[in-house]
Amino acid sequence: MEQLFSCFHGLAKMLLDxxxxxQLIHRAMxxxxxxxxxxxxxxxxxxxxDEYYFIRKFKQxxxxxxxxxxKNRQRKxxxxxxxxxxQLLALKIEPFAAPMDHxxxxxxxxxxxxx
Numbered sequence: 001m002e003q004l005f006s007c008f009h010g011l012a013k014m015l016l017d018x019x020x021x022x023q024l025i026h027r028a029m030x031x032x033x034x035x036x037x038x039x040x041x042x043x044x045x046x047x048x049x050d051e052y053y054f055i056r057k058f059k060q061x062x063x064x065x066x067x068x069x070x071k072n073r074q075r076k077x078x079x080x081x082x083x084x085x086x087q088l089l090a091l092k093i094e095p096f097a098a099p100m101d102h103x104x105x106x107x108x109x110x111x112x113x114x115x
Contacts, residue, residue, distance in 0.1 A: 021057060021061060022061060024046045024047060024048070025046075025057065025058055025061050025062060027046050028042050028043070028045075028046045028054070028058065028066070029062075029069065031045055031046065032066065032069060032070050032073060033073055035070075035073075039051065039054075039055075039066055039067060039070070042054075042066070043055075054066070055067075062092075064091075069092070072091075072092075072093050076096040077093055077094075077095055077096055078095060078096055078097040078098065079095040079097070079098040079099070080099075081099070082099060084098075085098050085099075
């Protein structure tokens with residue numbers, strides 16, 4: 001019985017830590033929209049005292065390092081075809097300019113209204 005409780009407790013802790021980690025990383029992504037903030041400041045504001053641990057967690061959950069994410073947010077990217085819009089959105093890069101006569105336009109506008 002004690003082993004079962006220990007196993008359940010460990011599983012519950014992993015699930016809660018994972019959910020909390022996603023919330024912290026999402027908050028960090030919002031803070032990274034400010035180009036004046038440094039990465040160490042973002043990490044501290046979200047609750048990570050160790051900047052390198054924050055970088056590892058961010059890359060683990062998002063798929064790219066936070067510095068790359070911040071550079072992508074500052075860079076203005078234009079999609080030259082409809083296929084590129086989907087690829088950019090999958091990489092969490094918002095196109096600065098894109099063709100307007102495609103079904104991505106409506107989806108993009110709906111997503112922007114929800115954000």
